[in-house]
Amino acid sequence: xxxxxxxxxxxxxxxxxxxxxxxxxxxxxxxxxxxxxxxxxxxxxxxxxxxxxxxxxxxxxxxxxxxxxxxxxxxxxxxxxxxxxxxxxxxxxxxxxxxxxxxxxxxxxxxxxxxxxxxxxxxxxxxxxxxxxxxxxxxxxxxxxxxxxxxxxxxxxxxxxxxxxxxxxxxxxxxxxxxxxxxxxxxxxxxxxxxxxxxxxxxxxxxxxxxxxxxxxxxxxxxxxxxxxxxxxxxxxxxxxxxxxxxxxxxxxxxxxxxxxxxxxxxxxxxxxxxxxxxxxxxxxxxxxxxxxxxxxxxxxxxxxxxxxxxxxxxxxxxxxxxxxxxxxxxxxxxxxxxxxxxxxxxxxxxxxxxxxxxxxxxxxxxxxxxxxxxxxxxxxxxxxxxxxxxxxxxxxxxxxxxxxxxxxxxxxxxxxxxxxxxxxxxxxxx
Numbered sequence: 001x002x003x004x005x006x007x008x009x010x011x012x013x014x015x016x017x018x019x020x021x022x023x024x025x026x027x028x029x030x031x032x033x034x035x036x037x038x039x040x041x042x043x044x045x046x047x048x049x050x051x052x053x054x055x056x057x058x059x060x061x062x063x064x065x066x067x068x069x070x071x072x073x074x075x076x077x078x079x080x081x082x083x084x085x086x087x088x089x090x091x092x093x094x095x096x097x098x099x100x101x102x103x104x105x106x107x108x109x110x111x112x113x114x115x116x117x118x119x120x121x122x123x124x125x126x127x128x129x130x131x132x133x134x135x136x137x138x139x140x141x142x143x144x145x146x147x148x149x150x151x152x153x154x155x156x157x158x159x160x161x162x163x164x165x166x167x168x169x170x171x172x173x174x175x176x177x178x179x180x181x182x183x184x185x186x187x188x189x190x191x192x193x194x195x196x197x198x199x200x201x202x203x204x205x206x207x208x209x210x211x212x213x214x215x216x217x218x219x220x221x222x223x224x225x226x227x228x229x230x231x232x233x234x235x236x237x238x239x240x241x242x243x244x245x246x247x248x249x250x251x252x253x254x255x256x257x258x259x260x261x262x263x264x265x266x267x268x269x270x271x272x273x274x275x276x277x278x279x280x281x282x283x284x285x286x287x288x289x290x291x292x293x294x295x296x297x298x299x300x301x302x303x304x305x306x307x308x309x310x311x312x313x314x315x316x317x318x319x320x321x322x323x324x325x326x327x328x329x330x331x332x333x334x335x336x337x338x339x340x341x342x343x344x345x346x347x348x349x350x351x352x353x354x355x356x357x358x359x360x361x362x363x364x365x366x367x368x369x370x371x372x373x374x375x376x377x378x379x380x381x382x383x384x385x386x387x388x389x390x391x392x393x394x395x396x397x398x399x400x401x402x403x404x405x406x407x408x409x410x411x412x413x414x415x416x417x418x419x420x421x422x423x424x425x426x427x428x429x430x431x
Contacts, residue, residue: 005122005183006131009115010138012179016077017139019172021146023084026153026165034159036092045098047355053105054351058205060110061117061344068188069118069340070180076114077177079107084170088163105351112347117340120331121186126270132327133266140259144252146172205345210394211333212345217390218326219349220383221282223376224319226357228254231365232293232308238366240296240304250312257316265317266324272332272395276388278325282318283384289314290377294370322384329387333394 031042064072083104090097123131149168153161205211233247269278289311296307326346334342364372 006134008179008183009119009122009131010135012077012115012176013135013138014142015172015179016080016176017142018146018149019084019169019176021143021148022150022153022165022172023146023169024143025147025150026162027087029154030087030162030166031090031097034162035087035090035097037090037094037097041094041097045094045101048098049101049105050351050355052102053109054348054355056106057109057113057344057347057351058341059344060106061113061340061342062204062338063110064114064117064340065338066188068186069114069121070183070185072340073111073114073118073180074177076107076111077173077180080104080111081170081173081177083107084166084173087166109344109347109351113340113344115180116331116343116347118180118183118186120336120339120343122183125331128331129266129269129275129324129328130263133263133324136323137259137262140255140262144255144259205338205342208342208394210390210396211342213390214329214333214387214394215346215349217383217387218279218322218329218346219352221279221286221322221326221380222349222353223357223361223380224286224315224322225350225353226361228312228315230358231361232312234362234366235293235296236304236308239298239369240308241298241300242296242304242308243301246305246308250308253309253312254316254319257313258320262320262323265320266327269324269328272329272391275325275328275332276391278321279329279384279387282322282325283381285314285318285321286380286384287377289318290373290380294373297369325387329391333391 028039028042031037032039037045060072060076083100086100086103087097090100119128119131146168150165153165228251232250233244236242236247237244269275292307292311292314296304296311299307330343330346331339334346361376364376366372368375
């Protein structure tokens with residue numbers, strides 16, 4: 001990391017990802033075996049909670065822009081810690097579980113948006129994608145450590161061990177809040193939205209149709225999330241002869257690859273043009289990935305395992321390209337004074353993919369088999385290619401703000417937020 005601020009951001013990411021890793025590996029069994037809820041109620045409650053979380057990302061991101069991203073991030077990290085702690089007192093009460101889960105998902109969604117706003121204010125535009133790649137590597141490393149600690153709790157298998165894993169998550173988010181508090185204080189964005197090129201007040205993100213279109217297309221690409229965590233384990237056990245433990249091996253492969261290679265993969269993404277190219281490559285690789293996964297259907301253990309491992313390698317290549325391209329566009333196409341609001345909306349793509357993806361993908365892939373895999377790959381490739389025209393529409397919105405062209409051969413500067421200096425932290429007002 002190049003600066004103290006970037007080191008603090010990375011440590012905060014590491015802290016909450018270790019806690020998340022422990023939470024993800026133990027929460028389902030905690031809710032069913034310790035809290036006394038049925039699996040069906042847990043699934044319904046989490047679906048409702050993530051739906052609620054997807055609705056609050058924009059207003060909480062707007063709050064970060066207006067009240068200051070550092071203070072908002074600290075408060076939301078504390079709120080996440082408290083929400084995880086509230087799970088420890090849920091005892092067979094579905095209504096209480098839903099309230100706690102909604103508090104958790106809302107705080108998580110808001111924290112993601114406010115931290116992106118904070119990052120935009122502390123880090124020059126040209127360094128953001130590289131930093132986000134390093135943070136993604138840190139996140140995957142933290143998840144691996146947390147998952148290992150959660151695995152110890154699963155091995156012990158006692159209620160106290162499960163509670164300890166959730167308590168670890170709460171403590172980690174408390175540590176995240178303390179680390180964020182060490183970052184420099186930055187002034188809030190202007191209370192009045194900046195005018196557009198015509199002099200009128202710029203509308204909110206939901207009325208910014210080109211940006212909404214880019215975010216929606218990216219949400220299609222985010223369907224890769226339930227593919228690895230849910231669909232592939234079911235596919236391996238139900239439609240191939242490969243051993244069930246291979247699902248865990250593919251998850252480890254993905255995590256290690258992102259940890260080791262995400263930074264290198266993101267180096268070529270420096271502006272809107274390179275971001276669009278990365279997303280197009282991601283779509284083509286995902287099409288090939290889905291075709292290779294389809295080849296594993298009905299195969300015996302050896303051939304199926306070879307196809308599944310090759311498909312997983314292609315998937316992680318596509319994931320790293322898609323992440324880098326999406327990070328660049330999500331910042332470049334957002335107004336500099338409304339980064340939190342726009343990031344809050346862009347982040348709902350992840351929530352939508354996690355909420356709707358499991359049902360859609362299990363139906364498409366497990367019921368349809370090979371045609372379903374090919375249809376999914378074609379859909380992702382089409383969405384990736386459509387992002388190019390959508391990006392040009394969004395960039396055209398702020399054509400008047402584009403700086404003068406650089407030297408021949410240099411990539412065009414990003415349109416929208418303006419020069420990097422526009423989003424560097426300004427001295428906080430007294431008091």
